[in-house]
Amino acid sequence: MRTLILPFVFIAGAGASIPVRDACGEDSAIVATVQENDRIQVRHGVIGETVPCYAVSVTQGGVEIRGFILGNTAPAIQQFERVRALETRLAIPSSLAAPGGTAAAISTGPPFAPWRGFDVSGKRMEVDPSTSKATLVTFWDCESKAAQRNAQNILKTESEFRAKGLKAFGFVEAANAGRAGYYLDDMGLDYPQVLDERRLASKYKADSNKGTTLVIDASNTIVAMSSNPAEIRAAVAKLLSSE
Numbered sequence: 001m002r003t004l005i006l007p008f009v010f011i012a013g014a015g016a017s018i019p020v021r022d023a024c025g026e027d028s029a030i031v032a033t034v035q036e037n038d039r040i041q042v043r044h045g046v047i048g049e050t051v052p053c054y055a056v057s058v059t060q061g062g063v064e065i066r067g068f069i070l071g072n073t074a075p076a077i078q079q080f081e082r083v084r085a086l087e088t089r090l091a092i093p094s095s096l097a098a099p100g101g102t103a104a105a106i107s108t109g110p111p112f113a114p115w116r117g118f119d120v121s122g123k124r125m126e127v128d129p130s131t132s133k134a135t136l137v138t139f140w141d142c143e144s145k146a147a148q149r150n151a152q153n154i155l156k157t158e159s160e161f162r163a164k165g166l167k168a169f170g171f172v173e174a175a176n177a178g179r180a181g182y183y184l185d186d187m188g189l190d191y192p193q194v195l196d197e198r199r200l201a202s203k204y205k206a207d208s209n210k211g212t213t214l215v216i217d218a219s220n221t222i223v224a225m226s227s228n229p230a231e232i233r234a235a236v237a238k239l240l241s242s243e
Helices: 074-087 145-164 177-187 230-242
Strands: 004-010 019-021 030-036 038-046 054-060 064-071 117-120 124-127 134-141 166-173 193-196 211-215 220-228
Touching: 004 074, 030 054, 030 064, 038 074, 117 193, 134 145, 134 230, 145 177, 145 211, 145 230, 177 193, 193 211, 211 230, 220 230
Parallel strands: 004 220, 134 166, 166 193
Antiparallel strands: 004 038, 019 030, 019 064, 038 054, 054 064, 117 124, 134 211, 211 220
């Protein structure tokens, strides 16, 4: 699974209803149904093994809905891919040119810049993906139950693949270190945690309220991004299997 992070794309068109899901799997829950002529904002693309998946937001009745759309038939998504192709000077994925094709898994997001600073306990630390085979960086809001669960689930993946060269770090959205520590004391996270004081979640288009994890390879390339721990584990397994 690779993540494409690009400027937002809007488009309006006529057409059919499209389900918006809470994750990229075909068995994931449908959180809303939108029309192709709704003002769909494509935030980034998450391309899986077989079915392309796109993180989107759309406003209905004055309420913003966020989720994922499977497939690339919607006009907004096709426009997103055309913009991506122009900006990266890549060919438009074959699945847009020929029905039934499979989009290539291409990473075009910005590289993760090494981070240096202090963790929530005041200990100096560094996040530099080039020093390990694979790195997980999870952005999460300490006040969000969903984000807490995802941060804890990432611990399972880190423990499973630690011996193969995986490292994990958490960037916590909290009012201060004391507030973050209040939650961390009960969560049992043993991978380093820092306050996201530089708002890196916004830079990398991560949703801290859900708990979004970046999978980064040794070249500092973000090869996947998701709020689904199962998808993150699959991305890690695939990345380390190629080492």
